[in-house]
């Protein structure tokens with residue numbers, strides 16, 4: 001019988017003898033590998049913190065104590081330990097467990113998450129609430145070395161150090177972000193990790209910990225004095241945190257002993273823990289980048305299942321940018337810690353001097369790019385739609401207001417599938433639409449993406465190009481030579497007098513298919529590929545009004561503030577009836593892309609049905 005079989009709640013887990021925790025860690029790793037090999041998910045990060053998760057839950061008393069995960073992609077062991085073992089097989093499936101901590105899913109998920117670097121601010125918020133309400137609980141934030149590069153993490157640190165709240169920040173340092181670590185903070189942490197120092201210091205900590213067990217804040221003061229002597233000017237100490245570490249993150253007994261002692265310290269403490277990303281599964285240890293966010297894979301061989309051979313929008317963007325950069329030495333590319341995801345890793349190989357991975361710092365990426373543009377360069381920032389939310393003010397204040405020619409390559413626009421509500425690119429058309437000076441476009445296929453990139457770089461204006469996860473299935477237009485588009489000009493793909501589809505991006509194809517279905521019912525639909533949300537091609541709207549008064553807009557974006565509303569506003573008073581297909585005013589759940597697109601009406605059949613209802 002497995003140890004895990006006896007654990008149905010954290011209370012069961014607390015009854016396990018300390019000497020059996022190592023075996024439990026093994027079982028949890030097996031369970032995670034088994035399920036993620038079928039469902040896909042964030043394997044490497046979750047495997048890396050199995051031991052740490054066990055130690056935290058062994059020492060702290062969740063849900064009374066608050067455990068806050070940064071990003072939350074490493075929370076699988078936490079989920080298994082907190083009453084969700086039996087549901088774990090549903091992780092990332094529609095109606096199943098979320099891939100991230102979620103307050104509505106479990107009382108053990110103290111704070112919902114998915115984006116990086118929020119945990120310290122969240123921990124501080126809990127600490128202030130606790131103290132003002134005179135409650136008594138512990139607060140633990142677990143943040144990765146990558147997430148620590150985010151400015152928000154430092155905003156949290158500086159405020160927490162100032163308020164001197166009782167909270168523990170565990171810095172989970174695996175020396176990896178999704179990709180290779182970058183930046184000065186990573187360099188600083190690496191200095192603390194030199195093997196000799198780590199080992200020597202861990203011995204010191206263990207000795208001290210056992211001598212001062214139970215002394216609470218006097219233990220803290222002692223450690224602080226020793227630490228300041230050993231590492232004068234240390235960053236975290238100077239920011240008001242007691243820094244402990246670095247300590248080995250795979251020795252559960254050591255970890256529990258250290259946590260037991262830190263538990264009683266009343267000041268803000270930062271415990272620096274060293275872990276290995278992918279720990280316990282050789283293929284993931286060897287290639288943590290591939291196993292960061294992985295699809296189905298074969299456990300034995302570590303081979304990742306290949307989907308259909310598709311050329312993604314991301315790849316077309318990457319190839320086209322490289323091609324254009326060959327003849328334009330002013331093109332520079334910026335990523336916020338997502339080189340593989342955005343395809344800029346290939347650009348980095350070709351043009352290392354013109355490539356910048358700024359860490360998890362989307363706001364900085366945009367301001368940095370704005371000034372490069374002011375300095376005469378042609379910056380392209382490739383950032384996922386959901387993470388670009390972090391940079392809205394930078395887009396407005398630093399780029400658009402100054403009318404600087406920065407290109408925003410907004411990947412993963414629209415639904416993304418299994419990552420769910422924190423990650424769908426549901427809002428970019430809405431949050432960009434109201435910004436003056438900005439040109440906003442969305443390609444209907446890969447070739448149009450090529451054209452749009454060329455157009456944007458040629459425009460000398462701020463431009464956003466939003467494109468979805470995956471591939472367009474038209475495929476026929478792929479890799480034609482790119483041309484410059486007329487800004488603000490749509491294209492009519494099909495002419496019909498009964499109804500008019502106005503489509504944005506990948507749903508141009510869906511509308512073409514819907515119009516095929518309508519033809520079978522003798523309904524003739526026009527299909528317009530809008531190409532530009534801004535400037536909106538109002539001439540085509542006027543032209544189409546001469547043919548029909550019935551319009552359907554289709555966009556994979558929130559309906560509020562998006563393309564459909566803009567069209568509706570323009571056509572108001574014209575006698576036109578406009579139905580809008582888009583995302584409703586709620587956070588869209590997780591599930592496969594196919595399932596979600598069907599559910600929210602982005603299929604030829606449901607669009608054709610809507611048209612028939614209108615006629």
Ligand SMILES: Cc1ncc(C[n+]2csc(CCOP(=O)(O)OP(=O)(O)O)c2C)c(N)n1
Pocket residue numbers: 044045048071073074114115116143144145146147148174176177178277336337338360387390
């Ligand atoms: C604001 C934001 N930008 C980017 C991401 C994408 N992202 C998820 S995990 C990750 C790397 C995190 O590195 P680290 O904190 O060290 O955790 P590890 O993956 O190493 O466990 C990135 C860039 C995100 N979730 N949120």
Ligand SMILES: CC(=O)[C@@H](O)[C@H](O)COP(=O)(O)O
Pocket residue numbers: 042071073114178292293341412416419423469
């Ligand atoms: C946790 C996180 O934010 C990333 O790992 C994200 O899930 C990656 O998404 P893709 O798999 O689409 O690159």
Ligand SMILES: [Mg+2]
Pocket residue numbers: 144145146172173174175176177
């Ligand atoms: Mg890391």
